[in-house]
Amino acid sequence: MLASVDGAIGPAEQARVPITDEGLLRGDGAFEGLRLYSGRPFGLGEHLERLRSTTAGLRLEYDESALSHEISRLLEAAGPVDGVLRIVLTRGGRRILFVEPLPHRPRIARVGTVRYAPNRITEGLKTISYAANDLARRLAHEQGFDDALLVTPHGRVLEGATSAFFWVRDGRLRTPPLEDRILESVTRAKLIAVAGADEEVCTLDTLHGAEEAFLASSVREVQPVAAIDDLQLPAAPGPVTLRAHEALRQAIEAEIG
Ligand SMILES: Cc1ncc(COP(=O)(O)O)c(C=O)c1O
CATH class of the missing domain: 3.20.10.10 (D-amino Acid Aminotransferase, subunit A, domain 2)
Incomplete structure (x- = not known):
């Protein structure tokens, strides 16, 4: 599983955020989860739009162009995977991305x-x-x-x-x-x-x-x-x-x- 924290890409297990981040301490932040089909995201525009509206509601500022650039770089590094792209923005100012496998769910x-x-x-x-x-x-x-x-x-x-x-x-x-x-x-x-x-x-x-x-x-x-x-x-x-x-x-x- 690959992750990106403020643009630094590496294995998700080794990615770190400071324990003082109120994203961790208070669950204060915004997130999105979207599907990757052979590495291609579906509905990325709509998810980024909802992220914009969540962050506006939370009064949480972030660098949109850095985020878009980091998403492209992580998707490039992840390759043609079927999985989930998770985007997390924390009150502490971290831009966290990771590509994770699809969860196991019963068909019905x-x-x-x-x-x-x-x-x-x-x-x-x-x-x-x-x-x-x-x-x-x-x-x-x-x-x-x-x-x-x-x-x-x-x-x-x-x-x-x-x-x-x-x-x-x-x-x-x-x-x-x-x-x-x-x-x-x-x-x-x-x-x-x-x-x-x-x-x-x-x-x-x-x-x-x-x-x-x-x-x-x-x-x-x-x-x-x-x-x-x-x-x-x-x-x-x-x-x-x-x-x-x-x-x-x-x-x-x-x-x-
Ligand atoms: C409470 C809730 N409702 C609905 C959805 C489905 O949203 P979407 O279709 O944007 O994935 C989610 C997705 O995580 C959710 O958490």
């Missing part, structure tokens, strides 16, 4: 709901404070599920711990609206553009009428959901999920060539 997920309330002040910002998201996933694992589905105390279904959520009813693809304070996922926006999806409030009751559901993110693309708590979905993957994934694949092919 069973998800457990976890009560979660989005934090108003960091709403829509992709900060490195992910302890709550990771805990949600851990709690779901403890219950024997593959992943967590975040649901507000009022029963509004939001998103996965690190993914957007889609469901199908009456043959139509649907996804919760951004107004529900979910992350503006790059994959979600692509899927809405290429597969068509209605933005619609989702409750746990709504899901009882669902025909299909899936999680979506840059790293996993589309991951069909077979069960939500003790509710078994009729098909995983169902036809709408397969069509949406195929449309996303074509968008990826078209961009990376």
Whole structure:
């Protein structure tokens, strides 16, 4: 695994940041994770745009042109890998990049709901404070599920711990609206553009009428959901999920060539 810290490239295990960095001490910083297909990044422009918006929200300054240059140099050094490019900007001023292998995930997920309330002040910002998201996933694992589905105390279904959520009813693809304070996922926006999806409030009751559901993110693309708590979905993957994934694949092919 290769890393770059402020432009110095080397093995990730040997990369170091000072322990006084508030990125480490307080989870204060911004990050992005995007897919590399044979070394080519998908949606880099959109991810850099979201990074810009996260850093503006956090009042975190960084050198954009140095970051772009360092991304190009790291991708060149990494070669034609299939993996994930992670970009982290810390309050201490570090620009951290690394190329990591794809995580192992089941092809089809069973998800457990976890009560979660989005934090108003960091709403829509992709900060490195992910302890709550990771805990949600851990709690779901403890219950024997593959992943967590975040649901507000009022029963509004939001998103996965690190993914957007889609469901199908009456043959139509649907996804919760951004107004529900979910992350503006790059994959979600692509899927809405290429597969068509209605933005619609989702409750746990709504899901009882669902025909299909899936999680979506840059790293996993589309991951069909077979069960939500003790509710078994009729098909995983169902036809709408397969069509949406195929449309996303074509968008990826078209961009990376
Ligand atoms: C909370 C959350 N929602 C959604 C996503 C999916 O976002 P994207 O499609 O930009 O990868 C992520 C990705 O990490 C996430 O952490």
